[in-house]
Amino acid sequence: MSTSGLQVGILKTKGIFNSLQIIFISLVFSFLSLMVLYFILLTFGFALPVDALFKYGVYQVFFTQDGLSGILFWGGPLILTALAVAIAFQGGLFNIGGQGQFIIGGLAGAIWAASIVPKNLPFLNFPLFMVPTTMLIGAIFGGIYGFLPGYMRAKYEAHEVITTILLNILALNIAQYLVGSRTYSPFVDRTKVDAYGQTELISKSATLSPIFPAFSQSVTYGLLVTVLIAVLMYFVLFYTRLGFKIRAVGLNKHAAEANGIKSDRITIITMTISGALAGLAGILLVQSSSVPRYSIGIEGTLGFDGIAVSLIGLNNPFGIILAAFFFGFLQQARLNLDTSTNIPSDLIFVFQALVVLFVAAPYLSRIVINKFQRFNKTQIIEIKEDST
């Protein structure tokens, strides 16, 4: 049995190798496009400082503590938002509500740890209780926010793409109501003049401490939790009966139903887990930051970026870890270049976007090709022989 387990493991971890392949190809493309960009800029009389580009964009990212911590810092949350997308994908759903679920999770957890417990239940305000419950509250509320579109999809056939977009907007407004205004928001610190737009600081006992205190970006134990969750999700998807059903519904809902799987229920469960993952991403970011509170806008585009990361990670948790750190690298490189060179930051954005485009393009085109020429290429059998 152990050998067969290993074999399946090899098959499933294919995600990593394929993701690596994709990232490599895309880097080559990006490099080429950079060359083109370079010459275009030259004709406009703007010479890109190539050595500075390499120094700050690559060397300082990979070979300094600051750079490395940046990769981990920016990549961490993306792992979770991408996992949220991935599990939905595996279940045949397209969750683009990561933004909203992230906001709701982060907000709920922050309110719990900043207002509810410290003010009402001070005797519970100690780390062993606060750290896990805060995470849990974030995940639960994110989960509820994923459950809603799941339920609407299962019961009323309301497509999750539409509902999650609407819920994203709703989430922004909920945040605005709860912490956006000095006059009516219930969870802002009214004693301070400029305190609107954010919760109060969460209780110290709910924060996550850095793994490497020397790092400039605070890479906390939240990252550890994240990676553990990724491994857990991998296990859930490929080794549990629930994961089996999720994949079955995702691959062929009709066959799943004909064999007694209640696809409606699975859809709801999948979306709930998906939302919980995004919500967890939100609260972990709050708990990890050096000024630990929820402030409007901290989600940036993490929820949406999760879609790209999941795509590049081939919806496989291990592939996603890799892809997320790749995105972390791009982000850190951009910041480095922005602060240390005179290259216009818009230009760096363009480059970053180019890389993402090239990363996504080969995979996208592969999906398209596979869809339309299903029989065209010889399918090589994935595992050659049975070891038993």
Add this chain to the structure above:
Amino acid sequence: MNSTSQPILKVTDVSKSFGSVQALKQVSFEIFPGEILAILGENGAGKSTLMKILNGLYRLDSGKIEVDRGWFSDGTPQGLDPVFLESPKQTLDIGIGMVFQHFQLVESFTVGENITLGYEFVRDKSSSGYQRILMDYEKTNEEIMRLSNEFKLPVDPSKKVEDLPVGIKQRVEILKQLYRQANLLILDEPTAVLTPLEVDQLFNTMASLRKSGKSIVFISHKLKEPLHIADRIIVIRKGEIVSEVFPQNVDESILANLVVGRKLLSRIHRELIKSKKLLLAVQSLNYEMNDVPIIKNLEFELRTGEILGVAGVEGNGQTELSMILIGLLKETAGNIFYYSKNNEVPISLNSLSTLNRLNSGIGFIPEDRNLHGLIDNFSIAENVWLAYHSNVEQAHQFIKDNENRESLNKGYILPKKLMEDISKKIIKAYDIKAPNSKILTKNLSGGNQQKVIIGRELSKTPNLVIASQPTRGVDIGVMEQVHEELINLRNNGSGVLLISADLDEVLKLSDRLIVMFEGEIVAELSREEVELQKLSLLMTTGKGGK
């Protein structure tokens, strides 16, 4: 018939492997102008692979293919030229067209749009502006009518494909290839989905195509068919051509022998069942879709130790009936009662979920294996597990594994070992051609996919089996095996509802027969009462009963 003339296509020593599976070993054969060549062979023998190579879908590993380009372009033989077939588009340009078992039609398009797809008529090539991008429907229809008359393939170009019966869809596929000027047609198991009447029509078409000089290669598992229509028969076994015969020199039993490599013995023994108890009672069942009645006041009973055949031309409500019985469609009105094993009190199926129906001992072999049966991208083991996912206990019973029972029975973990054990047992029992149980079922041959479904459903020794077209696509050896097992189930006191377009099958197995026509039961006959002529009449007109 044309063995004296020059071949128009010649295959020499073609081999093809998929990973460790060698699908074709040094296959050589020729196709002559204006002939119908039949290819026979067991499931997984390599028939479809060979055809897909000719169609450019698969590339050969080694070997040579030559075609007579002169014959393909204007009918005048020029001699053979080597070609490298690399895509369906290219082979179509040469003049080779293939009709797959799974039709490649856009359901929501009309017949005309489907046929001309990719090669549409535009209004006027020389005109300017938006005129250039408008489709010329008149011209499209004209051209299709011309083809349709020329080859005697009547279709209505303005009808939507989704509204057509299977036989007509196939006709559209053939017309599509003809429209694209295919001179060699490849048909992969064209008759598997057709009713006997449609088969006759297809054969008429094939004969008239042959008359106009086209060549046809077709695959079949029904031995009668090549004997009836083919000029030459090639038999493939385990990737090699083992014989080439002419229909006038052989008969069914000789062919059977050639295909399976041994004598086929029918070991069907229909035991006399004395005490039959009620198993399934369907009472005034109605089903409407968009206010159109599909099933009207259906009323029948099935008893233990009985095989009840449902005969009828496809599309007369049989599909819906099976889906209602398993809970995939909800009846509009009516009652369904079912007696599970050792239970004197019937349960009403109406309010039961599909899962509960399955768990109360009902087995389901769906009509469309790729839609309701299998998950293409799951392995064999995972697909087998679909039938057991909520009933681990039964899985243990099947492999009679009592040791690991406790540890594996409960919990949330997928019992991979158990999954593998059951699927291995099924692979062995049905001789499923696969290197191991982790192969994705999409990489199995059509018949072997069907074997996975039959195997897993019958492995649960169901109390009641709802079998829709159970032997579609399986070879004669397997068909015999499945028939034996269905009879054994019956002999052991289970009931079988057998829905099949294959009249031979229905007549061979059924104890009793109901004939469905336009959603109604138009006749109920016992095994002894059946007369073939009367039955055909009943099936096609709904009249002629007593």
